[in-house]
Amino acid sequence: MSKALPTREENYSEWYNELVKRANLAENSAVRGCMVIKPYGYAIWEKMQRALDDMFKETGHTNAYFPLFIPKSFLSKEASHVEGFAKECAVVTHYRLKNDPDGKGVVVDPEAKLEEELIVRPTSETVIWNSYKNWVQSHRDLPILINQWANVVRWEMRTRLFLRTAEFLWQEGHTAHATREEAVAETNQMLEVYAKFAEEWMAVPVVRGRKTANERFAGADDTLCIEALMQDGKALQAGTSHFLGQNFAKAFDVKFQDKTGKQEFVWGTSWGVSTRLMGALIMAHSDDLGLVLPPKLAPIQVVIVPIYKGEEQLNAIFERMEPTIKSLKVQGISVKFDDDDSARPGWKFAEYELKGVPVRIAVGARDLENHQVEVARRDTLSKESVSMDGLDQYLINLLNDIQNNIYKKALAFRTANTFEVNTWEEFTQKIEEGGFLSAHWDGTSETEEKIKELTKATIRCIPLDFKEEEGTCILTGKPSKGRVLFAKAY
């Protein structure tokens, strides 16, 4: 590490950018808005994928793969969908290059123009519902419960690593059902899967809620979401689950014969989370020394740094640690024994702090004599001497402890930064300080827009645990039936 990170206090945004780069998570590429996800970052993403994929399969879904390209005409079939995506999409117009007659490079071959332009998928509802049309005849063909892991492209003008990139990786679930009730239940179920993943794996507490009409997915009748609070007081939408009604079924003429023999349109849902979760993970927990990773998603969960002079001491340390290493590996814990002799222990300590390794063990000659090791926790930065007897079980308990502690800390932060506000004055003052503001709103898109214009705050969601409560809108003073959650957001 050449020099310290900017602190969060100094410049949260710079701290984030630098941390992502220095911890080798990702970097910008030569292609505008597209990132390179580096091995360490990708290893975290793989752990996320595996956990989510298991949860999708447990809830009855299977994976499949649909084309990268969407014929331009497909996009137009669902009116609000095209409205939402046409303005920021990558368009393929040609299928060949040829040698530049005037130079040594290559140019687009004008003779290889596509009859119909292809859009690089910004999301796959259209191409998938066009397939479902052929898959569904009878109620016996339903439900279809499919997920796909894929890359998508949205031509964002202002991009930030993980948070907003032109290309990103995600999963998109697309399900088809015989009844509205079943589709609604699926929408709810997948939101709960996301919330569980965020809380139990990422250790990020989330608010489960419903988007206002303004913020709904383009083509959905209802959009559910999970919202997390970052350390700078800004909210981050971490996942969405959409009830699509019969919109895409109607756009692509997907009908089925129900049990009584009647032709009905199919009901749909879609739901997705993306590499944006990486941004949430980083911003929710990390500190001025670097990443703080929840043990369940850490590529290296325990690192052992031997402190030694000469090969003999190194071997002695390794020999004594080997049973612990083996036992941990058998129990599915990833352990690294760092015997790289080109770096000093102090440098390594800083490096593993930067990388967010949850537990660091230091062992020297003296420790061997005392039959103990020094165990350092990344989350609290505390250290203690621990006996080598039963060290494996100690570490497994410690990892669980860290996972829980990180979650509790994030939850305490959110609790301390969620405020009920009742006046416009309070609102405008608090919103500058950050956090979730729970406030009355008159229910109109107009007011929502106006508040956004004046304060940059948006309605993150109408919480699912919304309570009826008489009140007056913070901006207009008109009557309101309950509080919604405002914040500035990523």
Added chain:
Amino acid sequence: MSKALPTREENYSEWYNELVKRANLAENSAVRGCMVIKPYGYAIWEKMQRALDDMFKETGHTNAYFPLFIPKSFLSKEASHVEGFAKECAVVTHYRLKNDPDGKGVVVDPEAKLEEELIVRPTSETVIWNSYKNWVQSHRDLPILINQWANVVRWEMRTRLFLRTAEFLWQEGHTAHATREEAVAETNQMLEVYAKFAEEWMAVPVVRGRKTANERFAGADDTLCIEALMQDGKALQAGTSHFLGQNFAKAFDVKFQDKTGKQEFVWGTSWGVSTRLMGALIMAHSDDLGLVLPPKLAPIQVVIVPIYKGEEQLNAIFERMEPTIKSLKVQGISVKFDDDDSARPGWKFAEYELKGVPVRIAVGARDLENHQVEVARRDTLSKESVSMDGLDQYLINLLNDIQNNIYKKALAFRTANTFEVNTWEEFTQKIEEGGFLSAHWDGTSETEEKIKELTKATIRCIPLDFKEEEGTCILTGKPSKGRVLFAKAY
């Protein structure tokens, strides 16, 4: 199943197409040349991915992700690379659509034209080596051992499901090394990983070999390959591993300081296998009744079909089978108990044969009395009565047996269809019958081209176990130092 598949004898090509569709592996999409990989096909691909990914990690590689788009100018930097890929690539020229002023659709917004066109990656050497440039300064930064799982696009004019599609899924390894020797060793190692995967997982025997200069990857100094023989006597290239020399390092100026302080260009390799392997898997083993899947890659390894009247009998069967099911699941075997009452056992039998489920168990009331089940093998179509005692272990042994038997059968087929030929007459006659022909060749590209023109046969590879042997070229009669492997190929 509505009607029988075409037989392989009647029309191998039609048999393949129909089988892929009816077994729900994949289908064509509305986008020219792009396929939809359906859940059952994708489940097989996932098993392939998992096995390969584990092997890559065991050999020290990590995954990462690089951009989908390649700036046009990057392609031109390596002369033979652009030559190889420019003629069949999807080109993004615009980043926005707008409402058609004359109609209700959308059109490309001419004002949103990219300054430099972007190519949808046909392979990622250029964009990756452009990143490596910034990652490598010293010999301590080497080797870089990275793999990526990704979609790529090559604008093929004639496409076939899995075998040749405009978009396909693959993995591409890209490594960078300090020395030629290390890069060569990596190239060899990865070929061996592919060969092992083909033989031990896919149960497909392969010839390990080297491509002639003509058939080399565009940008490589040497291309190694594994070649498999399909049941119709045509060869299929199942994987390639390229020694890139310093070609991409020079094109992207990737240098490092070696231990003596000298600046040197980095040595590279790349290697890949794709969803084409699905085609190889299908064509190597399947029969006129449907798929024959090797147990290690079968999404369902054992299916249990209860034969019953009424719920009471069904429950009794399930109860008796439950310990076996549980025991198999614990041992990692995927078992399906098919209690769907909307289909008859006979229909189910045919369906699971079509789907290639390796082991099918039928159990009826009589079986319960006799404390036995009927076990049918998909590979040999044989059936036998087996006691319920120790059934789990019997099935595990049987699955191993089937895996081995499928491999042996494919190997016997290849052995029976590999011929040494010594004259042009023999060659032209045998090549029509199919199979691998081992023959002398004078070593010139000219002769290779001529043979291809005359017979459609190509040199699949110069086998790695090439033996020096004096001979004369089958076409030109010129001297040759050994035999190479010819075949017609997919």
